[in-house]
Amino acid sequence: MVQHTALAVTSERITNLGAPFRVRPARPDDTWLLADLFYHLSAQTRYLRYFQPVPLSLHNAWVEGRRMARRSVVHGLTLIATVQPGERAEAVGVAELAVDPRAPTRGELAVTVRDDQQGHGIGTALLRQVVKEAQARGIAELHGDLLPENRAALRLLRRLPVPVETVFDAGTIHVVLRLSQELPDAAAE
Ligand SMILES: CC(C)(COP(=O)(O)OP(=O)(O)OC[C@H]1O[C@@H](n2cnc3c(N)ncnc32)[C@H](O)[C@@H]1OP(=O)(O)O)[C@@H](O)C(=O)NCCC(=O)NCCS
Numbered sequence: 021m022v023q024h025t026a027l028a029v030t031s032e033r034i035t036n037l038g039a040p041f042r043v044r045p046a047r048p049d050d051t052w053l054l055a056d057l058f059y060h061l062s063a064q065t066r067y068l069r070y071f072q073p074v075p076l077s078l079h080n081a082w083v084e085g086r087r088m089a090r091r092s093v094v095h096g097l098t099l100i101a102t103v104q105p106g107e108r109a110e111a112v113g114v115a116e117l118a119v120d121p122r123a124p125t126r127g128e129l130a131v132t133v134r135d136d137q138q139g140h141g142i143g144t145a146l147l148r149q150v151v152k153e154a155q156a157r158g159i160a161e162l163h164g165d166l167l168p169e170n171r172a173a174l175r176l177l178r179r180l181p182v183p184v185e186t187v188f189d190a191g192t193i194h195v196v197l198r199l200s201q202e203l204p205d206a207a208a209e
Pocket residue numbers: 064065066068069129130131132133134137138139140141142143144145164165166170171172173175176
């Protein structure tokens with residue numbers, strides 16, 4: 021039987037460089053935070069995420085932010101990573117879990133980290149949390165697509181302690197995470 025238990029926890033984390041960041045479920049009022057993240061992505065990061073280097077206008081970044089911030093619990097989850105360098109929090113990463121209501125044991129996965137924060141462990145923290153959330157919801161498979169040159173994402177996925185399958189298909193790498201294994205607890209991360 022499929023469970024729909026959402027953990028939806030907030031966790032306080034430390035980057036590889038020792039800086040604090042927070043991972044939490046996105047809320048509807050995070051639209052502008054997410055829009056700002058997407059508006060400032062480099063062409064290369066947008067290309068790796070969307071497979072197109074198209075510039076994202078402020079309006080389109082806002083539409084994308086709103087889409088993510090409003091994802092309903094039934095259809096998945098958006099996790100947001102934030103830092104607070106001053107009075108205002110900034111979004112530095114986002115991970116999306118999309119669940120097809122017609123196939124609720126299958127999810128789609130996507131993750132993006134702001135350029136200046138890549139390589140600091142934020143993508144790993146987001147993905148590990150998404151895997152835990154997906155397992156709590158009874159999801160058995162997480163699917164994603166990568167460009168073949170996206171070595172950073174492939175390495176990140178292969179370090180997750182769940183079986184990862186990759187299939188080269190029509191110029192992209194289709195990745196399937198089999199969520200049959202429990203993740204080690206946070207102390208082991
Ligand atoms: C893929 C991505 C989410 C990884 O996030 P991240 O926060 O940089 O990942 P982490 O810091 O946790 O590191 C993951 C690994 O990738 C490496 N890495 C991160 N950024 C890198 C870069 N720009 N070039 C090469 N390697 C990189 C890290 O060193 C680490 O490898 P290692 O620990 O095995 O040495 C991020 O690079 C990104 O947003 N890319 C563009 C969007 C994208 O490709 N999304 C995936 C498809 S949906």
